[in-house]
Amino acid sequence: MWSNIALRTVLRSSLGVLRESAGTSGTCCSALLSRNKVNSVLGVFSPPAPVRHYARATKKKVAGLESQLSDLPPTMLKMDYAAVPLAETTDDIVKRLLSLELASQSEKLALKKEQLIAKVQRDESDRSSVEVQVAILTARIRNFQEHLLKHHKDKANKRRMLMAMDRRKKLLKNLRLERYDAFEKVCEQLGITYTFPPEYYRRATRRWLAKKAFCIKVFKEVQKQKAEQKLKLAAKMETASQ
Incomplete structure (x- = not known):
């Protein structure tokens, strides 16, 4: 009994709110009532569905390579039946079954x-x-x-x-x-395009670059020492000849 009384009061209050809003807003309330669905039991309004005023961009199809099988005519016989002379004299249905169409x-x-x-x-x-x-x-x-x-x-x-x-x-x-x-x-x-392979290829990692720079530095230092030894040897030969 008390539940029925509470339900009636809720419905009356909701109808009163609707009448007040209809007097003030007019066309807006009529559009709102047409969009919203009223729950007959609880008197609760469901929110309107969102309207998106934009269009999604269509995806462009990527132009692929032409198939290598496109030059094969569908009326050509299969490889197993190409050398059979009886396949040419059969009816159209059998030819379709033996051709590349199927x-x-x-x-x-x-x-x-x-x-x-x-x-x-x-x-x-x-x-x-x-x-x-x-x-x-x-x-x-x-x-x-x-x-x-x-x-x-x-x-x-x-x-x-x-x-x-x-x-x-x-x-x-x-x-x-x-x-x-x-x-x-x-x-x-x-139709093959042949490209010549590189003489030497190695992936340039940080460790390899550091090792290469260190080797170049050591090589230059060794060449510098050899040049100094050659100069000393040449000076000794001059002094010995005098």
């Missing part, structure tokens, strides 16, 4: 490897020469680069890509020293 990424990559190998191999049976190894590594490196543009936090594939790049550098370096004409052909056919 092929996986690994199947397309295998076909791209064969195309690159055909450009640089010495003969038709060549599968293990340096040129063929460089072509296979080039296809893998470009595939890793395309993958890392979409998934830049994939550290495992980034490590595999760097290992493949180091392996290709060693092969190209040896090929350049042994057969320079084949080296130029491989770089031209595969």
